[in-house]
Amino acid sequence: MSIARGSKSFAAASKLFDRATRERAWLLYAWCRKCDDVADGQDHGHGMSRVEDAPARVAQLRALTHAAFRDEPTGDPAFDGLAVVVRETRMPQRFADDLIDGFQLDADEWRPRSEADLYRYCYHVAGAVGCMMAVVMGIDPADDVVLDRACDLGLAFQLANIARDIEEDDRAGRCYLPDEWLAEMDVPPGQHMKPPFRSRLTVLARRLAARASLHEESARGGTPALSWRSAWAVLAAAGIYGDIAREVAKRGDHAWDHRVTTSKADKLGWIARAAGQAWRRNRYAAIPRDPVLWNRPRG
Known part of the structure; x- marks a missing residue:
């Protein structure tokens, strides 16, 4: 199954959905995975490589996606599956x-200059998918909260x-650490993986982890709007x-000596813990969204 090869973590969590939501989530994942693989020359999210025709590939992905939203057959199962979703x-095309x-x-070999740029990128490649998943779970596309x-x-x-992927991205000629962060740590452009700068890189990686934790906690505030099984997932x-x-x-x-992964036991532990959290999810309604957090663009 495509999802099991591409992301064991998402595969494990997605099994917790009810059947209809799970099947739609898998179809959405298959489209996301296909787009990512085509754009980055990967196979189920592995082996990222430089591609010479990146802009043309993105244009093709956009054309096929628009055809799916028009409910036109594309000849590609991933895009035809998106049409089903x-x-x-009522998935809005703006998220796709x-x-x-x-x-x-x-494709444009863009890189972030500021922290705001970093968040903008994260929204485009992952935040938008979070919004699409919410719609798959039954949330009204107009429910901005x-x-x-x-x-x-x-x-x-x-x-x-x-x-996690700073070293892997560097091998592919990419860096998502904002230029302003690197300048703050006095790390020359393109040199962040060099041994003399490892301790400074650690500071920035921990900063990313801290930011991730803030958004993870904020995300829990949306679970009272979900069914129990969706909240569990x-x-x-x-x-x-x-x-x-x-x-x-x-x-x-x-952190980059060996790729960070979560074990099967860790995944099962979270699945068990999350069941109890889902039963008590209404308590998360009291978590206000921190006004300092980055805000996604409105459609």
Whole structure:
């Protein structure tokens, strides 16, 4: 199954959904995975490589996605599956366009200058997906309050991924650490993986992990709007992905010696813990969204 090859964490959490939500989530994931693989020359999220025709690839993804939203056959199961999700959920096209805009940023070899730029990128490649997942879980596309919390979860996931994948991204010629952060730490452009700067890189990775934790906690405030099973899945995913950021911070200078992963036992632990959290999810309604957190763009 595509989802099991691409993300064991999402595969584990998605099994907690009711059947209809789970199938829609898998179809949405298959489209996201296909877009990511095509844009980055990957196979189920692995083996990222430079591609010479990145802008053309993104243009193709956008054209096929728009065809899916028009309910036109594309000949590609991932995009035809997206069309099913759109028909069944009233999915707004703006979120899909926002995600593809993220692939365009990478195709243009863009990199963030400021922390706000970093959040903008995280929104495009993950926050928008959080919003789409909320719609799949039955949230009204006009409910900005809950969508903000769903976006927070996507931001938390992406910040954790960036912290974990700094070395892998560097090998592919990419860096998502803001230029202003690197300048603050007196790290020359393109030199952040060099041994003399490892302790400074650790400071920035822990900063990413701290930011991820803030958005992870904020995301819990959206779970009272979900069914119990959807809340269970969301809370399990939050804990599983949150552990990635926490482990990066814990490892310090050795965070990139070996890729950070969560074990099967850790995943099962979070699935069990999240069940209880889901039963008590109404308590999260009292968590106000911190006004200092980055706000997603409105459609």
